Amino acid sequence: MSTKMVAYTRSGKTSPSSNFRILQYLPYIKTKISARKLSSDYLYQHHGKASTIFQKMYWYSLYYLQIQFRLTFYLLMDIINPPRCIIIQRALSPKFVFPWNKALMIFVIKRTKTIIWDFDDDISCSKEITSFENKLLESNADTIVVTGSILKKRLPKNIQSRVKILPTTDGQMVRNDSITLINQRKNSYNKAIELLWLATATSLPFLEKIIDELEKAGEIILAKYQKKLTLHVVCNKPLNYIGKNFFIDNVEWSEQSAHQMMIQSHIGLMPLLDTDFCRAKGGFKLLQYKAAALPSVASAIGINTMYVNDGIDGFLIGKNYPNSWSSAIVHLADNWTRYSIMSENARDNWDNNYSFNNNLEQWKLMLQ
Structure with a gap:
């Protein structure tokens, strides 16, 4: 059985959510966990600073396209060398999903022994996560980690037993x-x-x-x-x-x-x-x-x-x-x-x- 573990995060330490929910713990965990950063720090920062319509069109396009192509690459890696555990921070594919990534996500997530899905906001309410991915993770995540009881209560009753509360800390x-x-x-x-x-x-x-x-x-x-x-x-x-x-x-x-x-x-x-x-x-x-x-x-x-x-x-x-x-x-x-x-x-x-x-x-x- 594979002992490999991977963590899909939105970006690196420039993303507070990625850093304080997941990345800050990795050096202190004995089993090595490979970080799958879906966007570069450079694009994450520039898309976050975009203010004019032109800037948003330019930087958002680059940012979301990079996420899609990196996701394809990482999922193929996880097909070739399957991990035992995958941690997903917020969403693998925010806002939209390329068709072939849907197929890859279904294959990898359903085959992986342990899926941990972690999120710190109501990403369904904000439309950050697609309905496709939301249903996929609700059905297949072994553990769902959220920040508080209000967020937990918003999840379906039939998955409450799999939901764990863990506040974000520094x-x-x-x-x-x-x-x-x-x-x-x-x-x-x-x-x-x-x-x-x-x-x-x-x-x-x-x-x-x-x-x-x-x-x-x-x-x-x-x-x-x-x-x-x-x-x-x-x-x-x-x-x-x-x-x-x-x-x-x-x-x-x-x-x-x-x-x-x-x-x-x-x-x-x-x-x-x-x-x-x-x-x-x-x-x-x-x-x-x-x-x-x-x-x-x-x-x-x-x-x-x-x-x-x-x-x-x-x-x-x-x-x-x-x-x-x-x-x-x-x-x-x-x-x-x-x-x-x-x-x-x-x-x-x-x-x-x-x-x-x-x-x-x-x-x-x-x-x-």
């Missing part, structure tokens, strides 16, 4: 001690408050919805505490806005830049809209903030209400909660003792419930 912060992180932030806390928004460009509209609240917070913090407010936007596209009462620092996302901004910042933000898609999101950014000992301010939507303990390690914003975005930020900016306690609580919550090592052990069990 292994970068394991080496950073929470006490050191908090003490480092104390040096800048009395002069400035640094907010962090860490996401991909598709989430920029959520951030834009709270701009007026950030303006209000910046005005209050400067007037009452003589502190400047900065928003670090770590994303594959910039936030095109010039703040009146706060400064915007656009930082292009990379694993390294995200890590640095998490160390440097004081408060993490995660605004969402109340839509079907957002209610099923995995809340990864909140767990990144927790890993970095950052109190967070988040919309009281979906899994956010499970990850943020209001008034304990951050604040939730919604109709059943007392704070607005601006008041929550001001509460975290006006008192170092309160801030440092909430920071410690955030990291403790991550260590106890959502740590990298917890997830790594779960992957080892699934791959036995």
Whole structure:
């Protein structure tokens, strides 16, 4: 029997989902798992940055065509040298499938002993996965890994027994001690408050919805505490806005830049809209903030209400909660003792419930 294992991911480390759902664990698993990266980092980045109609036509065409041709090549490799286990991150063939790839997918997936299908968003709701592939994986995946109970409940009842919940977490912060992180932030806390928004460009509209609240917070913090407010936007596209009462620092996302901004910042933000898609999101950014000992301010939507303990390690914003975005930020900016306690609580919550090592052990069990 073959001992070979392969993992199909959208791209390499430039894809946060590929990296933090799958790739970051591979070096720590004894059995070698070959990464099948369906797009190059170069095309993944450029298609994500495309903004004009012409740019989107050009880069999207190259991106999706590369995925199709790489998929053909990889599937043929898996026919010639069959793996024992295939891990599929999100979808093999997003948006559409070449006819011959349909045939290859059916052959390889039905023949492979173990199929693990992992996804961290409602990719059916967003139309990222085709109905053909969705049905194929629902029928043939031995284990389906999702980020939370809301996403699990959206899957058919007859496959619930095969569904496992595994939050997305960030292994970068394991080496950073929470006490050191908090003490480092104390040096800048009395002069400035640094907010962090860490996401991909598709989430920029959520951030834009709270701009007026950030303006209000910046005005209050400067007037009452003589502190400047900065928003670090770590994303594959910039936030095109010039703040009146706060400064915007656009930082292009990379694993390294995200890590640095998490160390440097004081408060993490995660605004969402109340839509079907957002209610099923995995809340990864909140767990990144927790890993970095950052109190967070988040919309009281979906899994956010499970990850943020209001008034304990951050604040939730919604109709059943007392704070607005601006008041929550001001509460975290006006008192170092309160801030440092909430920071410690955030990291403790991550260590106890959502740590990298917890997830790594779960992957080892699934791959036995």
